[in-house]
Amino acid sequence: MGLSEHIVMRELDIPDIADFEVYRRHGGWEAYRYALTEKTPADIVQMVKESGLRGRGGAGFPTGIKWGFLPKGVYPRYLLCNCDESEPGTFNNHQIIDKNPHQLIEGVALSAYAIEANVAYIYMRGEFAAAARTLERAIAQAYAAGFLGKKILGTDFDLDIYVHRGAGAYICGEETALMESLEGKIGQPRLKPPFPAVAGLYGKPTIINNVETLANVPRIVEKGVAWYRSHGTEKSPGTKCFSLSGHVNRPGNYELPFGVPLRELIESPEYGGGMKGGRPVKIIIPGGASAPWLTAEHLDVPLDYESVAAAGSMLGSGAVIVLNDTVSAPHVAYKMDEFFKHESCGKCTPCREGTHWLVRVLHRMVEEGHATTADIDTLHSIYRQMAGNCFCLLGESAVMPIKSALQLFPHEFEALVKQSSHRNGHHIPLMAHR
Amino acid sequence: MTLLEIHQAEIEAIIARYASKRSAVLPLLYLAQDTYGYLTDDAIREVAAILALPATDVFEVVGFYTLFYNRPVGTWVLQVCDDVPCCYCGAEELIAALKQTLGISEDETTSDGMFTLQRVKCLAACDRAPVLQANLDYVYDVTPDRVQMLLNDLRARAAEARKRGVSGRFAEDYEFTRDGRLVQIERFSPYRPREFVIEPPAAPASPPSSVAPEADAGLDRSDTRKASPL
Known part of the structure; x- marks a missing residue:
């Protein structure tokens, strides 16, 4: 089940598609011109609602419904585009911007028109420095052509789009932390409610959407709801850019309709091209670091929000990490939780202390080779104290790697304990500091 | 020369993008870091002064984000x-x-x-x-x-x-x-000769200086x- 037509990664193979005029010649900016001159903002919101477009950043929340949460008659409103892509395994936002910045800018502009925002910020992680420059040049071209600025295309619509670079903090991808960071503060999440749609950036109504979500909007407006819904499944319409990485022959971004089986993504010569060296699949992380793990028995799970959830995981950001039998499950859990420990903002205790202790215990077990039976209970106890008690999803996500590893590969933790007692001949007491 | 004297136009353009001056703290810290090589205490205080913020707030930001260096780093x-x-x-x-x-x-x-x-x-x-x-x-x-x-x-x-x-x-x-x-x-070059005619907008807008294509004009x-x- 290939895809005859790409929605998000459209025209990536056209040389210089990042240039305004090349993009324009291939039908780009046309949906925006059409919307501004022939449709009302409410028409566009309705279209996006009917399209069934769901947020691609991880939560899968319907975009049109999110837009509908804006309180009527309260201005100014802000549109924020979340490009703080920093979770292990995710890299499609990066590629969309690098290759086809105008598609994103058109999506941002269209969505800003739909929600009646006159200012939009694209919040990029600080490391996307060259991509930020690509985007800024493209934005300047759109201004020069009169597609951004004041009185756009002779209408009364004004829009400014700015690129704002973060400075290295995964937590700023959390929508309220993103707003804090954009306001010049440290990126710690805010309590919800109030939700951003009611009180967001500078306390004003704000909509935050992911890059991939917004990149879908021009095609929905251009080709219509029915065309869009002809891709994917009924509950997950459209396509998804799966970012495939790990031990596959052809890692990369592959745009597929929702519902393609995991096996096809990994094994098809057009996509993953099979496992490197023909080794067996051991761990599949189907939706970024925060998704519970799947194993080889799940290879036939269709990749859509509902099916992956039914298999016990989540589709999340569509970042599929596939690891072979050479990796140790405790080590993968250790590396993943080290990521979450590093990125914990420190605001709430379960996350700050929980990730810290998980990494300490795992480091001793995995890297130093000192493991006791009690460590396994300690690990269970730590993640249970974290689950459901963290201020935001970062801490909740940190539970997933260790919980999955303990559930799916308990014998590997027991083996660590066995090796340790063989090696040391006695139990090593838990050290306060390493 | 102070940071403000060296980069006045750029700093003003950055601040103009936001409804609150404080939002400019990350871009200005980047600017200070490039100007001085790393963020000295004085550089951090300078950014605080430009944005009329308590210096502590800016020190906190520098400590939080990993791309800010408050000690010397290599070339x-x-x-x-x-x-x-x-x-x-x-x-x-x-x-x-x-x-x-x-x-x-x-x-x-x-x-x-x-x-x-x-x-x-x-x-x-x-x-x-x-x-x-x-x-x-x-x-x-x-x-x-x-x-x-x-x-x-x-x-x-x-x-x-x-x-x-x-x-x-x-x-x-x-x-x-x-x-x-x-x-x-x-990367694409935005300066290639134009091959296509774009229908002129009713009210042509000029790009704001903050996103001008030649923001890095000094760089060959x-x-x-x-x-x-x-």
């Missing part, structure tokens, strides 16, 4: 992603090769002040592992056998003053060709476009 800051999946795709081997070649450990700077080595978390380029950033320029597919070539290239660029600031304000990305040369990834891009001298 090139090498940041290697060691997350899953990179760590299973050669990142550890790459770090080992860098440590051996440079004779330093993580978070150290070479004695000639040329390189600082850091392990960092996910760089969102998992398909091009092992990957690193040199002053936020991506370099993809850096296998250990390519380390020496990369370091030579970075040294040569520093000698020719083609080093860009550590904050990535003028960043470009690099990759290795099939035959193993290190080349800059071609012609030489950085060609392949590295290797």
